Amino acid sequence: MKVNRQEYDGRIRRLQTQLQHSGLDGMLVAQNVDLYYLTGSMQTGYLLVPVEGEPRFLVRRSVARAVEESVWPVLPLGSLRELALQLGELFPGRSAASGLGGLTLAAEFDVLPVQQYQRLQQALPAVQWKDGSAMIRELRMLKSELELALIRQAAQLVDEAFEDMLGWLQPGIRELDVMARIETYMRQRGHIGVMRLRGFNQSVITGMIGAGSAAAAPTYFDGPAGGLGLGAFCPQSVSLRPIERDEPILIDIGCCVEGYVIDQTRTVVIGKLEPELEQAYEQSERIIRYTESLLKPGEICERLYAESVRLADEADLAGHFMGYGADQVRFLGHGIGLEIDEWPVLARGFRHELQPGMVLAIEPKFTFPGRGVVGIENSYAVTEHGFEKLSVTREGLIRL
Amino acid sequence: MKVNRQEYDGRIRRLQTQLQHSGLDGMLVAQNVDLYYLTGSMQTGYLLVPVEGEPRFLVRRSVARAVEESVWPVLPLGSLRELALQLGELFPGRSAASGLGGLTLAAEFDVLPVQQYQRLQQALPAVQWKDGSAMIRELRMLKSELELALIRQAAQLVDEAFEDMLGWLQPGIRELDVMARIETYMRQRGHIGVMRLRGFNQSVITGMIGAGSAAAAPTYFDGPAGGLGLGAFCPQSVSLRPIERDEPILIDIGCCVEGYVIDQTRTVVIGKLEPELEQAYEQSERIIRYTESLLKPGEICERLYAESVRLADEADLAGHFMGYGADQVRFLGHGIGLEIDEWPVLARGFRHELQPGMVLAIEPKFTFPGRGVVGIENSYAVTEHGFEKLSVTREGLIRL
Numbered sequence: 001m002k003v004n005r006q007e008y009d010g011r012i013r014r015l016q017t018q019l020q021h022s023g024l025d026g027m028l029v030a031q032n033v034d035l036y037y038l039t040g041s042m043q044t045g046y047l048l049v050p051v052e053g054e055p056r057f058l059v060r061r062s063v064a065r066a067v068e069e070s071v072w073p074v075l076p077l078g079s080l081r082e083l084a085l086q087l088g089e090l091f092p093g094r095s096a097a098s099g100l101g102g103l104t105l106a107a108e109f110d111v112l113p114v115q116q117y118q119r120l121q122q123a124l125p126a127v128q129w130k131d132g133s134a135m136i137r138e139l140r141m142l143k144s145e146l147e148l149a150l151i152r153q154a155a156q157l158v159d160e161a162f163e164d165m166l167g168w169l170q171p172g173i174r175e176l177d178v179m180a181r182i183e184t185y186m187r188q189r190g191h192i193g194v195m196r197l198r199g200f201n202q203s204v205i206t207g208m209i210g211a212g213s214a215a216a217a218p219t220y221f222d223g224p225a226g227g228l229g230l231g232a233f234c235p236q237s238v239s240l241r242p243i244e245r246d247e248p249i250l251i252d253i254g255c256c257v258e259g260y261v262i263d264q265t266r267t268v269v270i271g272k273l274e275p276e277l278e279q280a281y282e283q284s285e286r287i288i289r290y291t292e293s294l295l296k297p298g299e300i301c302e303r304l305y306a307e308s309v310r311l312a313d314e315a316d317l318a319g320h321f322m323g324y325g326a327d328q329v330r331f332l333g334h335g336i337g338l339e340i341d342e343w344p345v346l347a348r349g350f351r352h353e354l355q356p357g358m359v360l361a362i363e364p365k366f367t368f369p370g371r372g373v374v375g376i377e378n379s380y381a382v383t384e385h386g387f388e389k390l391s392v393t394r395e396g397l398i399r400l
Numbered sequence: 401m402k403v404n405r406q407e408y409d410g411r412i413r414r415l416q417t418q419l420q421h422s423g424l425d426g427m428l429v430a431q432n433v434d435l436y437y438l439t440g441s442m443q444t445g446y447l448l449v450p451v452e453g454e455p456r457f458l459v460r461r462s463v464a465r466a467v468e469e470s471v472w473p474v475l476p477l478g479s480l481r482e483l484a485l486q487l488g489e490l491f492p493g494r495s496a497a498s499g500l501g502g503l504t505l506a507a508e509f510d511v512l513p514v515q516q517y518q519r520l521q522q523a524l525p526a527v528q529w530k531d532g533s534a535m536i537r538e539l540r541m542l543k544s545e546l547e548l549a550l551i552r553q554a555a556q557l558v559d560e561a562f563e564d565m566l567g568w569l570q571p572g573i574r575e576l577d578v579m580a581r582i583e584t585y586m587r588q589r590g591h592i593g594v595m596r597l598r599g600f601n602q603s604v605i606t607g608m609i610g611a612g613s614a615a616a617a618p619t620y621f622d623g624p625a626g627g628l629g630l631g632a633f634c635p636q637s638v639s640l641r642p643i644e645r646d647e648p649i650l651i652d653i654g655c656c657v658e659g660y661v662i663d664q665t666r667t668v669v670i671g672k673l674e675p676e677l678e679q680a681y682e683q684s685e686r687i688i689r690y691t692e693s694l695l696k697p698g699e700i701c702e703r704l705y706a707e708s709v710r711l712a713d714e715a716d717l718a719g720h721f722m723g724y725g726a727d728q729v730r731f732l733g734h735g736i737g738l739e740i741d742e743w744p745v746l747a748r749g750f751r752h753e754l755q756p757g758m759v760l761a762i763e764p765k766f767t768f769p770g771r772g773v774v775g776i777e778n779s780y781a782v783t784e785h786g787f788e789k790l791s792v793t794r795e796g797l798i799r800l
Contacts, residue, residue: 200511
């Protein structure tokens, strides 16, 4: 990764611009994925990014590994006391002895545990802390060419796994077994085994495969179709239910290769789908086509969601859109990259303009309790004049 | 799960006793695994446990699913404002309008993100907050018969997967492919796909398989042998390196079935191990045997670690024990249960007495940079008069 020094220079410069606009002296980065994004290494420690000048990566463990991986200077961090000394060196105007009074630093409040934050406050009593979550999420929201290339690679792998599955999928196979086989296929080709995710209490292994009623089970998972799962101890994704003929099979899968995730959904049926579900599937395609027509720089994220709700409503499917009843989620799509729940989100309140480099998984789906979920999901990159569809898998209702 | 109402009554009663001893009015539980432990459900929301009386589970999503799963009354939680009303009802002496002044509540500071904590502080401005992490970790540290039965089940599955692997393991197979095949075996038999873990920035899929130098690579992972991994984007666990003859193959695997994890390690060699590594392996067995002799109620956790360091030192292996050099970890074992990093920890500073119901993974290992890692790990339950070995897999250096 050290060859891409320019890439990391650019990321740090963009963060420094944001720090400057917000009147902050710097940022203390602690989360592993953010560290990887900014340094090339996810060893445990803190990256100190001053508003001007070179960052320092203070590493608890493994220092040896961080030295190999990081583009920025690595210093061993024995105790939090050393943080004050390091900050004193980065900000020569302030003395470490005075507790670095007047220094205002951002931190990732969206993921940093309270306990760790309180330890930082104790070690640096005079530092003012601000929430830097939005800053880092906005930074990571715009992908470089290098990042897009890795996401394309993931899209290729998930497509191969999907096509492989179409060759052996049969009635009677349990959702869990379908998933296990897909996971092996992707794992042997570099899938790290999970799709990283930022949200508290959320997790995704390889997505979800849900047929008929199991797909439509309500879940805590922050997505339109979480799946029945294996039990209350794992109440999402695949279940032990065998897949049957003539029911919708939702294949919402992804993988993480070289750190980057992809996310896509296809609807498959072995046999024939009941007309109401088939019509709903067709409406999901209409929504994704219309969303594509809006997918260009300058459009506002929340408008894409509002338009999708309007189209669902026009088809008399508003109550089934993105989940059912009280368990509906209020978004149409989400950013992807190193994590599966990146920014922007196509949801009310997200007033970001689309910009070239944003990567979005767009997933119009309709839930019918007791009957199943139908829909489609593609991942896209926003380009100068429109979009590039990153998902390469065949579309349409897939009949076996 | 609702049939085990008694089990959950007992858990809540024990928590309430702790709350009382600490002079707290109650606890607000937010983390999914803690919620599952206390309610039988891991839907998203807050469990309010008053120091006296019945808890209430305030659920954001999915309410329908929580009603099915939870042993305690479920109430939908639309906004955080409703929390104040619910607290007012649970503590009739305090008025919600007055901001519930004087109320002191515990929360899980070790996992709760700062952002979510600040929202709670804003919604309940007069509430005093205390760190309840240690309380809930001590609560979960003592397993019931029901929990032990589930851990035994996981131990059985990991043993079957290991024995299956011994039938096909050969030189030339990449670590990743060994792991993918073991994962499929366990996944099809109910492994949820990851082993849950509490620590910030840490993750475990199915453990690690590392041969020769790859096993000995230093990592950020908080264990004695993290593994080389797939790259800086996934710098732990299996690598793409093919397994060779005459090198130690560390098989440190586990699974999560019915919510409970197991953790065990065996050392395998195809051919012959160099004498120094073989002697180190034998020392790891001596350490685990000696640790077993101390494994009974009343012994102090940190003493078990100190004794293991002494034994490593006696064999002139102190510098290789539990990692190498600067990358050594300072513990001998850790609690397991719903998560892989539970309490107690066999480490300096852990002055807990061993008690019946504690479950520990004990893992003496020796790291030789460039050559490999050897060692053994078993999981144990502490009993009235000693211990029960939960791991059922054959021991000794396994030669193929």
